[in-house]
Amino acid sequence: MSERVQVPSLGGANGWVNSEPLGPAELRGHVVLVDFWTLTCINWLRTEPYVRAWSQAYRDDGLVVIGVHTPEFSFEHEIDRVRQATTERGIDYPVAVDNDYEIWSAFDNHFWPALYFVDADGIIQDHHFGEGRYEQSERVIQRLLGVERELVAVEGVGVEAEADWDNLRTPESYLGFGRSEHFASPDGAAFDKRGAYEFPGYLRFNHWALAGEWTIGRENVVLDEAGGSIAYRFQARDAHLVLSRGTHDPIAFRVFLDGEAPGPSHGVDVDEDGNGLLRDGRLYQLVREHDAVRERILEITFLEPGAEAYVFTFG
Numbered sequence: 001m002s003e004r005v006q007v008p009s010l011g012g013a014n015g016w017v018n019s020e021p022l023g024p025a026e027l028r029g030h031v032v033l034v035d036f037w038t039l040t041c042i043n044w045l046r047t048e049p050y051v052r053a054w055s056q057a058y059r060d061d062g063l064v065v066i067g068v069h070t071p072e073f074s075f076e077h078e079i080d081r082v083r084q085a086t087t088e089r090g091i092d093y094p095v096a097v098d099n100d101y102e103i104w105s106a107f108d109n110h111f112w113p114a115l116y117f118v119d120a121d122g123i124i125q126d127h128h129f130g131e132g133r134y135e136q137s138e139r140v141i142q143r144l145l146g147v148e149r150e151l152v153a154v155e156g157v158g159v160e161a162e163a164d165w166d167n168l169r170t171p172e173s174y175l176g177f178g179r180s181e182h183f184a185s186p187d188g189a190a191f192d193k194r195g196a197y198e199f200p201g202y203l204r205f206n207h208w209a210l211a212g213e214w215t216i217g218r219e220n221v222v223l224d225e226a227g228g229s230i231a232y233r234f235q236a237r238d239a240h241l242v243l244s245r246g247t248h249d250p251i252a253f254r255v256f257l258d259g260e261a262p263g264p265s266h267g268v269d270v271d272e273d274g275n276g277l278l279r280d281g282r283l284y285q286l287v288r289e290h291d292a293v294r295e296r297i298l299e300i301t302f303l304e305p306g307a308e309a310y311v312f313t314f315g
Helices: 042-061 079-088 102-106 134-145
Strands: 015-017 031-037 063-069 095-097 114-118 123-129 194-197 208-216 221-223 229-234 238-245 251-257 275-278 282-288 296-302 307-314
Touching: 015 079, 031 042, 031 134, 042 063, 042 134, 063 079, 079 095, 114 134, 123 134, 229 238, 229 307, 238 275, 251 282, 275 282, 282 296
Parallel strands: 031 063, 063 095
Antiparallel strands: 015 095, 031 114, 114 123, 194 208, 208 221, 208 229, 221 307, 229 296, 238 282, 238 307, 251 275, 251 296
8 A cells, every 4th residue: 555544443333342442542553453344244254264363373473453343234233143253253352343334434445354454553554355365464464563484374164164266156146135136036026025936947047036925125035934945056165145033933944955955065054964943143054065066956945934034155
């Protein structure tokens, strides 16, 4: 970055996790890495092993990592859910809860994840948006700290594993009408009201469809009657779906691949028979292929009403 940009204030946070509020006085003299994230974002999940490793490897050298959780979906505003996500991900560095987008706006940020590298004088020296560039980012941290050593070894597991980019042919797909594309149920969609849907006779590649009684809202689709399903024809090693629930009790679901139980191709949130349980609002990994990646039809059926589905992502 050619111009000297002072790091904006973090004072707009609605709360903090793992820390008391941090401001210029507490951060003075420290190199700071600011990481914008939201708990359901697959792109952030795949970068998090690196950020976590950098925090642990360089904190004794003076690095302070600050996560800024700016929610994408309404259920991500719950601070207890953010707290739970930090525990699940092993995040022990400070997290600012940015429910009102005050910090996001102060940084003029537009992306999850987004990394801002701040020197000991409080000047933003570099930034990076999205996945990748890990070696260069760690070298930036070393340069700002004035240290030089071997890079940390990082390997993400589960949903944090790097995507199989060579075989990834399906983009993320939002289901709410605010951003949805390639909806394939016959007769189209009814917005913000209950409707009866069917799968088409043939589901085209990278298209999705509903079956059963659903309400299609701006940010999600909500199941109104037990037994409703979502189908997607995709090609990727991994298939994920962001889910939450509008009921008090967990909701059981079944996953099928090409009409059969997934077997060894099940994701971390599904067993070999395709059984899963929707407990919390988060990203669920439904499929992880271990053989050749090819075009498949994923179908998920919910056994009770109240399931809320937001976005498919792939890896």
